[in-house]
Amino acid sequence: NAGVMQNPRHLVRRRGQEARLRCSPVKGHSHVYWYRQLPEEGLKFMVYLQKENIIDESGMPKERFSAEFPKEGPSILRIQQVVRGDSAAYFCASSPTREGWDEQFFGPGTRLTVL
Amino acid sequence: DAKTTQPPSMDCAEGRAANLPCNHSTISGNEYVYWYRQIHSQGPQYIIHGLKNNETNEMASLIITEDRKSSTLILPHATLRDTAVYYCIAPNSGGYQKVTFGTGTKLQVIP
Numbered sequence: 726n727a728g729v730m731q732n733p734r735h736l737v738r739r740r741g742q743e744a745r746l747r748c749s750p751v752k753g754h755s756h757v758y759w760y761r762q763l764p765e766e767g768l769k770f771m772v773y774l775q776k777e778n779i780i781d782e783s784g785m786p787k788e789r790f791s792a793e794f795p796k797e798g799p800s801i802l803r804i805q806q807v808v809r810g811d812s813a814a815y816f817c818a819s820s821p822t823r824e825g826w827d828e829q830f831f832g833p834g835t836r837l838t839v840l
Numbered sequence: 841d842a843k844t845t846q847p848p849s850m851d852c853a854e855g856r857a858a859n860l861p862c863n864h865s866t867i868s869g870n871e872y873v874y875w876y877r878q879i880h881s882q883g884p885q886y887i888i889h890g891l892k893n894n895e896t897n898e899m900a901s902l903i904i905t906e907d908r909k910s911s912t913l914i915l916p917h918a919t920l921r922d923t924a925v926y927y928c929i930a931p932n933s934g935g936y937q938k939v940t941f942g943t944g945t946k947l948q949v950i951p
Binding site: 729758760765766767768769770773781783784816818829830831832833834 | 881882883884885886927938939940941942943944
């Protein structure tokens, strides 16, 4: 049973470039969450998606950030025109149900560094 | 979500029990307490959760006070691999995983 997979594990971008972070949930999980962890801080909720639907994006900055979870393929977190403050670890989690806290699995994260 | 408060760091000798406290004095009656841990450079890992009764699984035990205002996560025989940041959270019932993990407790297991 493969867990949540994220790629790339490390991503370096220059200011102004785009960053695309991918998350493949556990097979059979239809609920995906993205979190951001700034250095020395805890994880903060960004967005909650189900297949083809954004359920809650209240934790995501309104500009430059977008997320999708298509019918086929991984969930994508896209950051346009990256700035140094976007440097962080981005974690994806999936669960089989909406409230599956004890069935929630986190991926290993993508560490984004903006030069 | 109920606000949770944890000590920033703790040390524990290898082989001894690690007792990690968490205060959640504003918790409401239907909010569970969940514990996760994050080993360096990895994603968080679910450990255990409870509502009122004490709980035990293969990883840990969770002791919740009768008034539910605090809880303690117990790792009965800490190993070096238990060195991690431990998070206590109390999300709203009926809510999905929309929560901010605080800074947690950094547990250092010492040989």
